[in-house]
Amino acid sequence: MTDRIADIWGERTPHTPQQPWPVRVDTMLDEGVGEAAVSWVPSVCVLCSNGCGCEIAVAGGRMVGIRGRAVDRVNHGRLGPKGLYGWQAANSPDRLTRPLIRRDGVLTESTWDEAMSLITDTSQHLLAESGPLSHGFYSTGQMFIEEYYTLGVIGKAGLGTPHMDGNTRLCTATAAAAFKENFGSDGQPGSYTDLDVTDAIFLYGHNMAETQTVLWARILDRLAAPNPPVLVCVDPRRSNVADAAEVHLPIRPGTNMALLNGLIQQLIELDAVDHDWVAAHTIGYDDLARTAAAYPLDKVADICGVPARDIRRAAEIFTTAPSVMSTVLQGVYQSNQATASACQVNNLHLLRGLIGRPGSGLLQMNGQPTAQNNRETGAGGDLPGFRNWDNPEHIEQLARLWNVDPLKIPHWAESTHAMQIFRYAEQGSIRLLWIVGTNPAVSMPDLARIRRILADERLFVIVQDCFPTETTELADVVLPAAMWGERTGTCTNVDRTVHLSDKAVDPPGQARSDLDIFCDYAQRMDLRDRDGNPLIGWHDPEGAFAAWRECTRGRPCDYTGISYEQLRAGGVQWPCNDAHPDGTERLYTDGVFPTAADECETYGHDLLTGAGVSPQQYALFDPAGRAMLKTAHYQPVDPSSGDYPLVLTTGRTVYHFHTRTKTGRARQLNDAAPGPWVEVNVDDATRLGLAEGDLALVETENGAVRLPVRVARGRPGTVFIPFHYGTWDDPDELPRAANELVDTVWDPVSKQPQFKLAAARITRLGPGAHPTPAPANTASAPAEPEPSLAAAARGPREGGA
């Protein structure tokens, strides 16, 4: 294998639309370990949302390597740099191996019995004193279905608290919200195989080359063969995607909605609407057309700050390509009017009927590998099986399934979203917060406030994780959890492919699986159903999966046909049931959507304000299987002001995942991007007297960080900071986390925080002591490469786009 730090996407295996995507098995083994000496355990990579099938190499009871699964439909054997190197974190010496309890202000080793007793005593006390609304759960995009579902049942049927959400709120909430608003329910319509045959790919705020490297390799393989797809990239940064695109629209941050309304207006002007399909399969066209009419090309070009001819060319590509795939990620989800914008991408496809057909569809991407499952299972802000909180029959179904009083299940309003959970904790009405597998002290907006909330003595904080983090430092109880490869469970990726990850090795020390921890809590709390039987009637992953399957029966995400045995042979796409025993490649092939009033997951919202639509209102226009073309006007935001003239966006780099809890402990990944930086456009840098490698102060109204400067290729007037870097491995102890700078603002519909739109200023502090630690072969590439940087920047691209 080549050095996959330099060669991010690996060797090209070109193919045309008529040929299958070739197999290329990527393998990494510890030095000195031969393939003959290892056994292979089927699993799935959980270091990005792509969900590549893989096998873990085990020797002597330890993980010693990994390889992609050739038979897996997602990756055909490939793995990205994070997948190839990230597993090594499991063997890191600083794993959490004993429960910790804060005593006299210091986290002290304890036994499981002491830790769980403290938790249940506190929990019982608060329930008696204030009821279930005193409890909040903030989980992750990293657990398995079995763990999420168990947590969901505990919270929703055992305790009865609506305060459950995941960090999926930060990464994927808008994808779900947009599906619900347009199609009536969550559920990714498309399939990765559509990329193999499509004629055009639109990537909105989606730096796929860094966030899903194997999916990008799939596209690079098309670009390297005859009849490649045409790419259109919307991103203020000059990413590798932008380099490969025919049209790059580096729009002004915050203007997605204007651009998308403009594209819809162009589509109508170019007479590309499939009126028969629209009449048969959608409602709302007249409103949509009326709104779009207010966005003529020149006006949109002016708002977005890109040439009108480029927008026009993008519209022509969309209207003339026989098939189109669109993908969307954080550049939309974490910006102004997130849900409204994501809905317009769906609308563009509906207007041409480009959905549910080979090569045509949508990938409203997820940020994390198991984010989809948090959305499905009820551990987060939705009810299990895409059920509608406002539909009494759906609540009755859950009450029957769990054998509890329907009123036990909180359904008087939508579940409390993460930002509001922290607000209630701040106000002192949530007094027990259980944080599982995530690190809000680095990943949430306005970190000074988050630290203050978590450190407040009124709040009892439980943190369940594999490693010490910035968040465990603020906990009252720390529970050591088993990692990937140390427990069994299933998860579902962006194109609905369900994978099984088998336990390969034992967790270290006394660490336990999340499922065991939740079951222990349920038992100690003596949570029971209406007949006095234990509420959680399962004790192992397969039992939890069986319960989950039953919960999905007849719902859009039907898992009833899936077994562990079937998954050991490779991934399967839901819905999988008696009617579709091998799974389902695409949704909505018949143009029928789950919008009927008795089926839909939500009655929807006004896209501008987030005002809920009532069941009575919905009944009046019951779409009954037709999709909804919802729209809104662009709401101008101009975050920059006199004191803060620049716009700060935050984001990801290819070598790290989330807050680097794992990737920062894999040597190759850490060395590739060991510290944070700030990217400044080359013209801005000249004007501000900043040079490559300088140390700069970046300030917003929320805070300040000191970072080395990368003079880069982003849009003038914008600066970029990767959000991965907290303080746990920071030798300098200077503030450096991007989220110190970000204000608490969220989308009115999806409640996803807005990380990509802060007013900032930057000042030179002096020359830096070291070269800026930013990768040179990605969107972070220097604008004017120095010779050494240029070599690194060119290397990987020669084999690629």
Add this chain to the structure above:
Amino acid sequence: MHLATYVGLLHGGEGTLADAYDMIRAGHAEEKEVARTCRLLAAQCREHVSMLAPIVERYGEHRETEPERLHADTLPSTRSGGVGLLRDLQDLLLLATLVDCTWTAVYQAAQALRDHDLIAAVSACQPETKVQLAWLTTQLKAAAPQALLVAK
């Protein structure tokens, strides 16, 4: 003809509602979503005020001043805490409801008058008022249990 009284009630009511949104925004700045949406809705109400300007010019405007009569009082101040927010949302709901039913009354008269300009103004503005009511109700429903059961 009393239409002028109702046009005045509407013109004044939208202005008062705009001020009330601004006051709630400032008084509950830590409730980020409430504050942000109140800013948006205040601007929406002021847009309604300006759309009413030519109507006011045409029919005149009679402002009701007797306190026992139906007219919208500006909110004196905001309250604090979870219950305070709930009460303030209720005040906004009452003001917005008054504006909404005034639009309805004016719309009925506009139809009887066959006044196309006035019909167009109502058609543009009243749906937004209805969304404001729905938004306030959504916020109220979400906030009530925590405020009434566990807030400090």
